[in-house]
Amino acid sequence: MNIRVLGCHGSGQLVPGGNGPIQCGTCGFLVNDRVLIDAGTIGSRLYLEEQRRIRVVLLTHLHFDHIRELPTLADNLVGDIDEPVVIAAIPEVLNGLHRHIFNGAVYPDFFRLPDPARPVFVTHQLQPGREDLLGGLGVTPILVNHVVPTVGFLLREGAQTLLYSGDTYRTDALWTAAKDLTGLKAAFVEASFPNDMDELARVAKHLTPALLAEEFAKLARPELPVYAYHLKPRFRERIRQELGQLGMYHLTALEEGQTLVL
Numbered sequence: 001m002n003i004r005v006l007g008c009h010g011s012g013q014l015v016p017g018g019n020g021p022i023q024c025g026t027c028g029f030l031v032n033d034r035v036l037i038d039a040g041t042i043g044s045r046l047y048l049e050e051q052r053r054i055r056v057v058l059l060t061h062l063h064f065d066h067i068r069e070l071p072t073l074a075d076n077l078v079g080d081i082d083e084p085v086v087i088a089a090i091p092e093v094l095n096g097l098h099r100h101i102f103n104g105a106v107y108p109d110f111f112r113l114p115d116p117a118r119p120v121f122v123t124h125q126l127q128p129g130r131e132d133l134l135g136g137l138g139v140t141p142i143l144v145n146h147v148v149p150t151v152g153f154l155l156r157e158g159a160q161t162l163l164y165s166g167d168t169y170r171t172d173a174l175w176t177a178a179k180d181l182t183g184l185k186a187a188f189v190e191a192s193f194p195n196d197m198d199e200l201a202r203v204a205k206h207l208t209p210a211l212l213a214e215e216f217a218k219l220a221r222p223e224l225p226v227y228a229y230h231l232k233p234r235f236r237e238r239i240r241q242e243l244g245q246l247g248m249y250h251l252t253a254l255e256e257g258q259t260l261v262l
C-alpha cells in the first residue's frame, strides 16, 4: 500500500520551518494513486493528470476541513473523465453533501452534472462494520466518537491493513475491531490539541498526545508503527514535542509531501 500525504493537519496554515515555510493542509491521503481518504487537500497538491486517476473518495465525516477540496475536484474533472468518481461515506455524510454543498447554491450539483446519466460524482453508501471493496481496497468503516457522525477506517489491501482513526475522542469500537487483525501494518491516529487543552479536546471530541497514547494502548500492539495527524497548525510545535515525550519510539507525526509504503 502506497500512501501519499497531501494534507495532514487540522487546519490550513503556513508555518515557519527550518528549511523554509511549511504549508499545512487539511486531511487528504492518496492511497495507491486512486483512493483518496478525506478530501481536505486535493487539487492544491496534485497535477490534473493525478486528479484524473482518483477513482474513489472515502469521507470520514462532513466537517469542512475534510471535504473542502471536493467541490474543486469536481470542477477540475467535469467533462474530462470517462467514469464518475465514487464518493463513499455513511448516509449522514452523503445527505449532508447534497443538502449543504452540492445544492446549486453553495456549488453546482456535480452528482447530476454535466448530465444526470453521466455525472462527475456518484455515491456509494458505506455501512459501519461492513467491508466493501472499493478501488482495490477492502474498506471497513467503524463509528468513532466525534461531535458529528464520523467513522474511522480499516483499509485492507490483500492481507495488509491500515487503521485510520478519523476525528475522534476516546472510543472503543475501532480499537476492538483492529485488535486481532494479523495483517495490521500501521495506525494513523489524530492528535489535534496539546495536553493542557484536554478540556477543549473533550468538548470538541479530539485527542491530545496523552489521550492518543491511552487510546493506542487499547490495541495492545506496542510495536505497531503509529503516525499522528490532524495537528492544529497553531499548536504544531507543542504537540510534536509532547508526542516525542511519550516515549513511543515507533510514533511519528506525518508531514505534507511524505510517501509511506506499507
Ligand SMILES: [Zn+2]
Pocket (backbone or CB within 6 Å): 010, 063, 065, 066, 167, 230
Ligand atoms: Zn477535522
Ligand SMILES: [Zn+2]
Pocket (backbone or CB within 6 Å): 061, 063, 146, 167
Ligand atoms: Zn471533525
